[in-house]
Structure formats: structure tokens, C-alpha cells
Amino acid sequence: xxxxxxxxxxxxxxxxxxxxxxxxxxxxxxxxxxxxxxxxxxxxxxxxxxxxxxxxxxxxxxxxxxxxxxxxxxxxxxxxxxxxxxxxxxxxxxxxxxxxxxxxxxxxxxxxxxxxxxxxxxxxxxxxxxxxxxxxxxxxxxxxxxxxxxxxxx
Numbered sequence: 422x423x424x425x426x427x428x429x430x431x432x433x434x435x436x437x438x439x440x441x442x443x444x445x446x447x448x449x450x451x452x453x454x455x456x457x458x459x460x461x462x463x464x465x466x467x468x469x470x471x472x473x474x475x476x477x478x479x480x481x482x483x484x485x486x487x488x489x490x491x492x493x494x495x496x497x498x499x500x501x502x503x504x505x506x507x508x509x510x511x512x513x514x515x516x517x518x519x520x521x522x523x524x525x526x527x528x529x530x531x532x533x534x535x536x537x538x539x540x541x542x543x544x545x546x547x548x549x550x551x552x553x554x555x556x557x558x559x560x561x562x563x564x565x566x567x568x569x570x571x572x573x574x575x
Contacts, residue, residue: 426453426472430499431544431553440540440557441469441497449496449533469499477501488512494519494526497537529564536564 429443429451441451451469474489475482483489483506490512493503519527529536543560547553 422455423476426455426469426476429453429469430473433500435500435502437500438493438495438498438503439500440544441499441537442541442544443469445497445534445537445541447534449535449537451497451499469497470504473499473501474504477504490515495537496533497541525565526561529561530566531564536561539563 429441431440431442433439444452446452446468452466453469453472454465455467455472456465470489470491471483478501486508487506488509488511490505490507491498491503492505493500494516495503516527519525526536527533531539539560540557543556544553547556
């Protein structure tokens with residue numbers, strides 16, 4: 422199971438996002454089938470970053486009421502160095518504070534899922550390892566046109 426999880430992660434430098442190349446949710450988070458349960462529709466599917474956090478920090482590492490936050494604001498990111506425990510309120514305040522920053526992940530015009538799918542497609546269509554970084558950069562830039570700033574209407 423651990424090897425299957427790792428096979429879906431594009432590991433890069435220690436400070437870079439490690440992109441999830443498996444299934445994505447409608448919020449752009451990776452989804453991972455950690456186990457199969459009896460019955461046709463009962464699958465043990467979990468958010469990939471929760472599986473990865475527990476893999477990195479232990480099975481009981483997420484206390485009740487806490488969530489795993491992405492300091493990079495990239496929902497598919499699997500880099501343990503980009504994860505931080507906090508409350509749902511902490512996560513919502515972070516998002517509200519950074520949502521309108523020009524060029525930021527949360528300001529992407531495609532939304533989180535559209536951004537994640539675009540980066541994933543760019544990685545998967547790159548013809549060689551040397552092209553992957555350029556493909557990621559181009560996919561990220563496509564959702565954040567230069568000089569844009571989203572102002573509130575009210």
C-alpha cells in the first residue's frame with residue numbers, strides 16, 4: 422500500500438511541491454484507496470495528504486478536531502514539509518488572507534481542482550524528466566495571468 426501511494430507522487434526538491442498524480446477530488450486534493458472493504462461500493466478511500474501525513478508522522482498523528490493544512494496552498498501537494506496541523510478555522514483564515522494575492526495558488530482562475538488537473542496533465546504529457554519543470558511552470562502560470570488582481574465588488 423505504501424509503495425502504491427508513493428508511485429502516485431512526483432517527488433521533487435525538498436522545498437518544492439510534490440505533485441499527486443492519482444485521482445483528484447472536486448477540491449483538487451489527491452484521493453487514495455488505502456484499503457478495500459467488503460461489498461461492491463465500499464472502498465477505503467482517503468485524502469492522499471492525510472495518508473501521507475500519517476505515513477510520515479505515525480497513525481495517531483492527527484488529533485481529533487485538527488486538519489492537515491497545506492502551507493503551499495496546493496491541495497494535491499504531498500510534500501510532508503508543506504503540511505501543518507491546525508484547526509479548520511486556521512485553514513479558512515489562511516485561505517481568506519491569501520485568496521486575492523495576484524499570482525497565488527488560491528487566486529488561480531481555474532479553481533483548485535482545475536489548477537491541479539492542469540498541472541497533472543502537464544506532468545503526464547511531458548516527454549522527459551527535463552521537461553517536467555517547464556511544464557509545471559507553464560501550467561501554473563496559465564491560471565494566473567500576469568498583473569491580475571481580483572477585487573471585491575463590495
